[in-house]
Amino acid sequence: MDLGRGRFLAATGAAIAAGAIPGGAFAQSVKLPFANGDRPLVAFPQKRPLIVLTPRPPQLETPFAIFDDGVYTPNDAFYVRWHLSNIPQSVNADTHRIAVTGLVNSALSLSLADLGAMPAVELAAVNQCSGNSRGLFEPRVAGGEWSNGAMGNALWTGVRLRDILDRAGVKAGAKQVQFNGLETGVFPATPNFKKSLDLDVARGDDVIVAYAMNGQPLPVLNGYPVRLIVPGWFATYWVKMLSAITVRDTVDDNFWMKTAYRIPDTPNNDVLPSQTGFPTIPINRMRVRSFVTNVADGGTLPEGSRALRGIAFDGGSGIKGVEVSSDSGATWRDATLEADYGKYSFRRWHAELDVPRGTFIIAVRATANDGATQRAMAGWNPSGYMRNAIETYQVSVS
Numbered sequence: 001m002d003l004g005r006g007r008f009l010a011a012t013g014a015a016i017a018a019g020a021i022p023g024g025a026f027a028q029s030v031k032l033p034f035a036n037g038d039r040p041l042v043a044f045p046q047k048r049p050l051i052v053l054t055p056r057p058p059q060l061e062t063p064f065a066i067f068d069d070g071v072y073t074p075n076d077a078f079y080v081r082w083h084l085s086n087i088p089q090s091v092n093a094d095t096h097r098i099a100v101t102g103l104v105n106s107a108l109s110l111s112l113a114d115l116g117a118m119p120a121v122e123l124a125a126v127n128q129c130s131g132n133s134r135g136l137f138e139p140r141v142a143g144g145e146w147s148n149g150a151m152g153n154a155l156w157t158g159v160r161l162r163d164i165l166d167r168a169g170v171k172a173g174a175k176q177v178q179f180n181g182l183e184t185g186v187f188p189a190t191p192n193f194k195k196s197l198d199l200d201v202a203r204g205d206d207v208i209v210a211y212a213m214n215g216q217p218l219p220v221l222n223g224y225p226v227r228l229i230v231p232g233w234f235a236t237y238w239v240k241m242l243s244a245i246t247v248r249d250t251v252d253d254n255f256w257m258k259t260a261y262r263i264p265d266t267p268n269n270d271v272l273p274s275q276t277g278f279p280t281i282p283i284n285r286m287r288v289r290s291f292v293t294n295v296a297d298g299g300t301l302p303e304g305s306r307a308l309r310g311i312a313f314d315g316g317s318g319i320k321g322v323e324v325s326s327d328s329g330a331t332w333r334d335a336t337l338e339a340d341y342g343k344y345s346f347r348r349w350h351a352e353l354d355v356p357r358g359t360f361i362i363a364v365r366a367t368a369n370d371g372a373t374q375r376a377m378a379g380w381n382p383s384g385y386m387r388n389a390i391e392t393y394q395v396s397v398s
């Protein structure tokens with residue numbers, strides 16, 4: 001395969017037209033399953049109509065039915081999340097550079113052609129926002145009120161971050177590697193969105209600087225022309241429009257590491273809503289989750305059908321098994337796992353319900369290769385992160 005040798009790199013045509021972010025008019029809307037869940041559906045540049053949480057900065061959710069279409073989430077349906085509003089509406093891939101600086105022997109200024117000349121890696125990985133499903137928290141928490149569509153699975157192509165670090169030569173005493181993208185806040189005082197990984201995580205086999213997504217250039221809203229991919233970890237670390245890699249000798253204390261994106265350092269990372277003063281740590285690996293994709297909560301299967309389909313994933317150990325229940329979780333039977341696209345990918349599954357006509361509470365539960373599984377009762381944390389309770393669906397069968 002001719003990966004990364006110009007196929008994705010000359011694609012300056014992936015720019016979105018200036019001023020093309022739509023403002024108001026929308027053809028349709030959806031109602032997400034919680035209070036204040038009314039959302040317009042709008043087609044942003046390079047995107048089909050997606051569920052708009054906020055237009056500026058763009059926060060767009062994937063309509064859940066799309067996850068039934070295939071193991072990979074199409075680029076034009078892939079969710080979008082930005083924190084700051086001054087986002088370049090186009091990026092020139094020919095002049096874009098990634099500055100590699102800090103505690104290195106030789107600072108680098110890498111072009112996309114430089115990346116294209118390095119060994120290419122391709123892997124499937126789920127990109128999930130830390131706050132995916134936040135709108136379902138009880139009691140409700142502040143933050144972007146997503147339903148379950150702030151996630152997607154893609155085939156990512158790029159180069160190992162480790163290869164870039166080795167090329168620069170990391171000096172002794174390095175602790176973390178920090179990543180920054182091209183966008184800025186509207187106000188100069190807004191801290192740039194910078195994220196850092198411990199050096200051993202950054203040097204992992206599967207951490208890549210990706211220039212392709214599902215065999216195409218990344219959509220601008222998903223970080224064209226290059227973004228970081230940290231398989232198994234929440235997407236907050238997957239810095240888009242990557243422009244700077246800085247090797248540090250201290251632990252990053254910028255706002256996005258020290259204050260935001262932290263979880264309780266408690267058993268299961270849970271706290272009670274009344275609890276205060278607990279220690280926190282930066283959010284890290286994703287938890288195991290599973291969903292039904294061919295019928296929504298409150299939906300009806302086609303006449304005569306008992307077929308259920310869905311997806312499961314975890315933080316990188318891979319899916320060992322999926323079970324379904326048609327009696328609110330009292331009894332379970334094994335679903336059949338479909339093709340394995342790798343330990344970081346969505347794993348599709350299917351099952352045949354053993355039920356007469358009627359309405360049933362279907363539940364789905366995945367177990368990962370590391371032994372982790374899903375609990376019936378959702379945990380709670382004040383930022384609404386890492387939700388992974390067992391999902392239930394009221395489904396009618398005829």
Ligand SMILES: Nc1nc2c(c(=O)[nH]1)N[C@H]1C(S)=C(S)[C@@H](COP(=O)(O)O)O[C@H]1N2
Pocket residue numbers: 078079080081082083084127128129130180181182183193221222223235236237238239240241
């Ligand atoms: N440059 C940049 N990268 C970023 C962010 C951002 O605001 N700016 N947000 C992060 C967060 S919190 C998420 S959930 C993912 C979303 O990735 P997507 O928009 O490609 O779906 O991007 C991550 N990378």
Ligand SMILES: [Mo]
Pocket residue numbers: 081128129130131235236
């Ligand atoms: Mo996120």
